[in-house]
Amino acid sequence: PSQGYYTRRGGVGESGDFITSPEISQVFGELIGVWYISEWMAMGKPSTFQLVELGPGRGTLTEDILRVFKQLASVLSKCDVSVHLVEVSPKLSEIQAVMLTGGKVQPNPEDESAYMKGISKTGIPIFWYRDIQDVPSGYSFYLAHEFFDALPIHKFQQRTEKGWREVLVDINPEVPDQLRFVLSPSRTPATQNFIQPEETRDHVEVCPEAGVIVQRLASRIEKDGGAALVADYGHDGTKTDTFRGFRNHKLHDVLSAPGTADLTADVDFSYLRKMAQGKTATLGPVKQREFLKNMGIDLRLQVLLQNSGDTATREQLLHSYDMLMNPEKMGDCFNFFALLPHHRLVHPDKKDKPESKSPLPPVAGFNELLLK
Ligand code: SAH
Numbered sequence: 001p002s003q004g005y006y007t008r009r010g011g012v013g014e015s016g017d018f019i020t021s022p023e024i025s026q027v028f029g030e031l032i033g034v035w036y037i038s039e040w041m042a043m044g045k046p047s048t049f050q051l052v053e054l055g056p057g058r059g060t061l062t063e064d065i066l067r068v069f070k071q072l073a074s075v076l077s078k079c080d081v082s083v084h085l086v087e088v089s090p091k092l093s094e095i096q097a098v099m100l101t102g103g104k105v106q107p108n109p110e111d112e113s114a115y116m117k118g119i120s121k122t123g124i125p126i127f128w129y130r131d132i133q134d135v136p137s138g139y140s141f142y143l144a145h146e147f148f149d150a151l152p153i154h155k156f157q158q159r160t161e162k163g164w165r166e167v168l169v170d171i172n173p174e175v176p177d178q179l180r181f182v183l184s185p186s187r188t189p190a191t192q193n194f195i196q197p198e199e200t201r202d203h204v205e206v207c208p209e210a211g212v213i214v215q216r217l218a219s220r221i222e223k224d225g226g227a228a229l230v231a232d233y234g235h236d237g238t239k240t241d242t243f244r245g246f247r248n249h250k251l252h253d254v255l256s257a258p259g260t261a262d263l264t265a266d267v268d269f270s271y272l273r274k275m276a277q278g279k280t281a282t283l284g285p286v287k288q289r290e291f292l293k294n295m296g297i298d299l300r301l302q303v304l305l306q307n308s309g310d311t312a313t314r315e316q317l318l319h320s321y322d323m324l325m326n327p328e329k330m331g332d333c334f335n336f337f338a339l340l341p342h343h344r345l346v347h348p349d350k351k352d353k354p355e356s357k358s359p360l361p362p363v364a365g366f367n368e369l370l371l372k
Helices: 026-042 060-071 090-101 189-193 208-224 269-275 288-294 297-307 311-325 327-331
Strands: 048-054 080-086 105-107 116-119 125-129 140-145 154-159 163-171 179-183 203-206 226-235 244-247 250-252 262-264 281-287 334-340
Touching: 026 060, 026 140, 026 226, 026 288, 026 297, 026 311, 048 060, 060 080, 060 090, 060 140, 080 090, 090 116, 090 125, 140 208, 154 179, 154 189, 163 189, 208 226, 208 269, 208 334, 226 269, 269 281, 269 334, 281 288, 288 297, 288 311, 288 327, 288 334, 297 311, 311 327
Parallel strands: 048 080, 048 140, 080 125, 140 226
Antiparallel strands: 105 116, 116 125, 154 163, 154 203, 163 179, 226 334, 244 250, 244 262, 281 334
16 A cells, blocks of 8 residues: 555556556547447437546546537436546646546545545546445446556465465565466465366466446446446457566566566456356457447547547547557457446347337447447
């Protein structure tokens, strides 16, 4: 809490340690904003919803989504929208407050579970929390972009003759200011609790905190309705050794100068799917370039190119499109994954009367975009 990376540094953005898609292109957040509107419409336009973002970074993604909500104000006109940000970093919450409200925020409001509140430049109330459990219940659209990869993992190795062992972090007695990995001599509580019985990999990384958060999201969606969109680099239960550090946009040894570099591990979407425990349906993971293509990124790029007069802006638009979509860059390694109520994908009474209902609208992004 006091010496951790996000408390002390938290360097998202060009001048920081790593750059994220919303910081690269406004189109990214706009298409996510469209996804929420599309789901809101498909779910029968409920009269109120909360947009809940986990780990909002600099607030850029929320800003881009709120711009879409403003542009589609006539569609959303009768809907009561509020924004709820779950953020542990005091530094980043300040940056978010400036970005979203112009800095006009009230700390520790008496009547709320939030630690800060304000009003967006577009007139929408915004609240900040340290934990998802503090966010009031209610119909909610959740967003976690590059959030789960930031949570701590346990690492394990299978020693054939001895069973699972946990990889632990120790002080290196030979080199000052340097840590080292050691293998637990016997089983640990974590080896007993966090490895799936059907696991076939011989090295595995498990993020139990991500599991707990997904369970909470799934329970909340099952009870109050809504949907969750998770986007991150990750795999579907195949990778083994992905824990790494970034500092000033370069790979950094995770064992040196702790607290000064962003530590990250790929998100295991197969684990998230298991942790939803069937309370919601899940979709994906699909690759970022497929999701954004299905969301109409090519059309949006065309419009922006047509509207921009100068060559530098056009070049910037094409460059950022390439960063997001190129399979060698972010297009293939980033994935989109969603939690949705079961009734969003299958009519509740489909079993009894399969022919009597009109088909449910497809979920945008996860299905090919068909222009009629
Ligand atoms: N979503 C943003 C930022 C990603 S960086 C973007 O795409 O640009 C990760 C974010 O998660 C930061 O805002 C960080 O402060 C926050 N974070 C990290 N650990 C957290 C935790 N345990 N609870 C809440 N937020 C956390």
